[in-house]
Structures are given as structure tokens and as C-alpha cells.
Amino acid sequence: MRTRLSIKINSLLERYFPERRLFLRSDTDTRFIRLRPSTQLIGFAGSAAIVAWAIIATSVLLMDSIGAGNFRDQARRDHQAYERRLNELSSERDARTEEALAAQERFNAALSQISLMQSELLTSETRRRELETGIDVIQTTLRKTMKDRELARDQVATLTEGGDAATSGVTDNAALDFLTTALEATAQERDQVVADAQDALIKAEEMKSELQVMADKNDQIFRQLEEAMTVSVKPLDKMFRAAGMNPDRILNEVRKGYSGQGGPLMPLSFSTRGEAPSGETKRANQILKDMDSLNLYRIAAQKAPFASPVKSAFRFTSGFGRRWGRMHQGTDFAAAHGTPIYATADGVVIHAGWQSGYGKLVKIQHQFGIETRYAHQSKIRVKVGQRVSRGQRIGDMGNTGRSTGTHLHYEVRVGGKAVNPMIYIKAANDVF
Template identity: 55%
Template structure:
């Protein structure tokens, strides 16, 4: 049966592929090989298959090369956009800081003006009290002079009845002298009243000017309060985005920066307008508290590993999370062997050597309970116990340990628990 099918197939193909013979001649004999139509069809099919496979493989390689180039271009564009965004955020932060500094300077000037006006007001009140005391003394002197005049008149009348004309002349001279003193006392009293009125007018003018300064001061404090409130929001988001409680961070930083001291001197305030002054002092205290919080946040951010470990060109090859049924506790950044690796924050080297799986590994302990790890290095440039700064070169990218190619395995741990390093890298964009 199979032979019959082969013969039938050869007969059908005879029209397009006639039978051919391949002659092999030697010195003493001649032989030939018969190429039937089915054999020729099989050979043509094999040649066509090989040619098609070669064409498809070449197309796949070409498409892969083009896709690789496009990926590198896309990574370059994304990196450029990211750097531009970082620059814009940095400029915006500087502008906000300049506005806060200018508002703080205006607030200081306003406080100085209020203090100066308060001193002038206290001095005017003291002058008014002195004038009132002088007026009382003048009034008392005037009453005594009037009493003496009445006594003198009574004595003069008695003397006129009992004494001689000479005594009357003496009393008349005494009365003239006393009248002159009374006129002088009345003049002094009028002058004192005039000065008291002028002092009251000056005090009222100082009060109006003081109220205007307090109003301007309140406006400045309101603007400053709004500015620092806007500036504190991105800092608060930084710590929440990396899974840290901002209140705990502030408490920890303040424990390390809690020194106080200096001589304490008594201060005095005017008893007039205490409500307005208290309101301004309350706002000022709120602004000072918020500025202290912002400064504390700044200190805390300087202690976090927010920088990039690789500054040269690289590819993200594996994210944080489950991979191949197991937990991948970091991110992978692929690049050529020898690519510089930098510390992402200030800290102390706790391990620098070879460890199973990681290959050549560096561990850096930072403050606030954070730790970073750099694995698969080709070279380690630091030693255990060494203190490093953010941006300092600590090693070179390599392919040691359990690795399929040269790359950096970068981890961030908080209190011993692995967290996504991308949350720290993205958080850095909020403070640039």
C-alpha cells in the first residue's frame, strides 16, 4: 500500500518535477542516482524551510535591536524629564525658602518697631505721670499760698486795729510780695496744664501709630504663617510616603537637638492694648513653632537615604516585590561592570564583604532606623566601621553572587524590614 501511494504521488508530480538522473562515472564503471519527483519535492521543501527559518530569525534579531534602541531612547527621555522636574522642584523650593526668609525679616523689623513704639509709649506715660504729680504739687502750693494770704489779710486787719501806720505799710509790702508769688504760681499751673494736654495728644498719636504697626504686623504674620504652612506640606508627605510617622520623626530629632541656656532677664510690657499684643504674640509663636517643625524636618531629611546609588546610564531590570514565587526585597539597576556606586545617605559601614546570594555586599546604617544594601559588586571601596557621606563612591557594579548579568541590587530597610526603595527615590522629588 505505501509503495502504491508513492508511485501515485510520483505520477502526479511528473508533470512539474520530471524524473532526473545523476550519473557518477569512474574509471571502470558508470553509475547513476535516480531523483524521483517525490524526492525532488522533499528536497525543495527542506531548502524552503531553511530559507524561511533564516529569514524569520533575521527579522526577529533586527526587531529586537530596534526595540532595544527605542527602550534606551525612552529611558533617556524619561531620565531627562525626571531631572528637569527635579530642577523645577528645586527652584520652587528655593523660591518658597526666599519668601519665608523675607517674611521672617519683615516680621523681625516689625517686632523691633513695636518694641520701640512701646518704649516711647511707656516714656510718654511716665512723663504724663510726672506732670500730674507736678500739677498736684502746684495745686497744693497754691492752696497753701491762698491760706497764707487769708491768714495775712486777717493779721493785717488785726494789725490795722491795734498797731500803728508803720505796721500797716509792712503788711502791705508783704501782701504785694505774696500776690506776686500767687501770680507766678497761677502762671506755672497754666503752663503745667498746657504741657499735660500736649502730652495727652502725643500719647494718643502714639497709640494710633502703635495700632497701625500692630495691624501691619498681624498682616505680615498671617502671610508668613500661610507661607510656612505651604512649605511644610511636601515635607510631611515625604515621611508618610516612605511609611514613617512624622510625629515620631520630629520627636526623635528633637531629642538630639534639645539644648537650651543663657541668662534670663525680666521683661516689662505696657498694660494698654494687651489683647492686640497677645494676639500678635500668639501668631508669632505659631509661626516660630511651624518654622521649628520645618527645620526639624530638614534635619531629618538630611539623615534619610534619598539619593540615587547609580548616576550613570542604567536599566531598571527588576522591581521590588514577588518574583519567581519568592520575595525580591530590592530593585535591580543593570549597567556595565565597573559603573560607580554611590552612598545614598550619610551613615556608617556595618558590613563590607562577600555574602551568599548577594555576592560582594555593602551595608550602611543610617539614622532614624534605616539601612541600605548594595549587592553583586565587582569591587568594594570601603571598610566596616568607616563613616561615609551622601554621594561618596563606595564600590563598582559587578556580577558576583546569584546574578544573571552585571547589575546593582539596591535595598532599603527600616528597623530591619525591607521596604520599596522607589518610595525613597520618589520622595526625594518632593524636597528638591
């Protein structure tokens, strides 16, 4: 059975691959190699396989080259779009910085205007008190004058009656002259008292009008001050709350540690007779309270990290949160090697040197239990124990420690626990 099958297969192969002999001749001998149909088939199949593999490999390489070119073009386009986006973000950030500076200037101008208006308010209140005192004196004088006028009238009536009796019973000319002189003097005094009373009434009306004008002006000043306080204090309050900080606790802590940067403002007290404060006094005291809060907020804002550690053009490369299965406890800012790094709040340097993983690291301790960290620096420009201010340069951006490229790793820790630094940076966007 197998022999017949082999014969049939061999006969079929001989149609396409007839048996061939390959002669090999030497000087002394001649030999030949017989190429059977099966051997030729194997050789043909092997050659065809090699050619097919070469064609497929060439096609794959050609397609790979074409695909790689497309990918490179796409990558180039993506890179250009990314650079354009970075430039737009940089321009937008610069615009926001200019707006923040302008807002700060407007804030300082408003604070100066508030101080000026406060001085005008105190001057106006003092003038109003003087006018009230003057009106009281005029009214007292007027009452005394009215009494004197009535007394003079009574004296005139008495003298007139006495004059009639003396004329009927006495003919002495000296007595008559004395009576006439007394009557004339009394009449003149009465006329003068009436004139003084009328002048006093006119002055009182003028003072009342002036007092009303002053009261209207005071009310306008109060409204402007109250609006200025609302515009200034509310954004600061919102900023602290957005950062997860209790404003009341922060203000109390600043007030306890106050070191002469503006001071708490004392309430007004105009009355010396134990009277209850007037409505204007209450409004003035509320404004002074708001100004005190504004001043304390200003001090607190300098001591909390409401700023960006990088002012030059940069890009965010990694945010706060889990990354590759591990917790990334800060925010990364990428920029050119040597880019300046700035402190984000007033504080004291507690570490300035190498630390595993962080590379060259600066730690700054701030108030309210806040600590900031600035890692992977190429150069450190501060020392341990040094006091730094917001915006002070503390180092240069680098690639030290466990880092894959030049960038700043920036951390904010509250009570030793890492929090998202962008909470503070974004919270200050509407204020600074």
C-alpha cells in the same frame, strides 16, 4: 482473489511504468536487472518525496529568513524606540534634579528670610514694649500734672481772697508787692502745667499712631512667617507619612538625640508681671514651634534614605516584588560599569565586602531602625565602622555575585524587613 487483484494492479501500473531491463555488461559476462512497474513506482514515489521535501525545506528556510529579517528590523526599531525613551527619561530625570536643587535653594533662602524676619519681629516687639512703657509714664505724668494744676488753681483762689482782705485792712506796700508776685508766679506755673499737659497728649497720640503702625507691620510679618512655615513644614510631614514613618515619633527621636544642629527654639516670654501671654506672643511662639519642627524635620530627612543611590543616567530594570516566583527585595538600577554609587542618608557602614549572591556589598545602618544595602559592586570605597553622609560616594557599579548584567541592587530594610525603596525616593520628589 489476491492473484487477480495483483494482475489488475500490475496491468494498471504497466500503462505508466512499463517493465524495463537494465543491462550490466562486463568483459566476460552480461547481466540485466529487471525493473518491475511496482519497483519503478516505489522509486518514483521516493524521488518525488525527496523533491517535495527539498521544496518544502527551501520554502521554510526562505520564509524563516524573511521572517527573521522582519523580526530583526522590528527588534531594531524597538531598540531605537527604547533608547529614545531612555534618553527622554534621562533628560526628564536631569530636569527633575535641577528642579530639586532649585527648590532646595529656595528652601534655604526662605529659611534665611525667616531668620531675618524673626530678628525683625523680636526687635519690633521690644520697641512696642518700650512704647507701651513710655505711654504709661506719660499718662502718669499727665495725671500728676493735672493734679498740680488743680492745686495751683486752688492756691490762686486762696491768695486772691486773702489779697482782697489784706487790701481792705492793711495798706502796707510790701505785703501788696508780695501778693502780686505770688499771683504772677502761680499763673505762670499754671500756664506751664497746661502747656506740658497738651504736649503730653500730643506725644501720646503720636505714640499710639506709631504703635498701631508697628502692630500692623508685626501682623504682616506674622502672616508671612506663618505662610512660610505652612509651605515648608507640610511637604516634609507629607514626605514622612508617605514613607510610612510617624512624624511625631520621628521628631521625638530626633529631639532626644539632638547633637547641636540647630537646636530646639525656646518660646518667647515678654511679660515679667505674671500676665497671660498676648495674642502676638502666642503667634510668635507657634511660629517658633513650627521652626523647631522644621529644623528637626531637616535633621531627620538627612538620616532617612530620601535620595537616589545613582545620580548618573540609568534605567530601572527590576522593581520590588515577586519576580520569576521569587521575592525580589530591592530595586535594580542599570548603568555603565563603574558608575558611582552614593549613600542615600547619613549612617555607619556595618558591612563592606563579599556576601553570597550579593557579590561585593555595602550595608549602612541609619537611624530609626533603617538599613540600606548596595549590591553587585565592582569596587567598594568605604570600610566597616566608617561614618558616611548623604551623597557620599561608597562604591562603583559592577556585576559581581548572582547577577546577569552590570547594575546596582538597592535595598531598604526597616527593622530587618525589606520594604520598597521607591516609597522613600518617590516621597521625596516634592521636597528635594
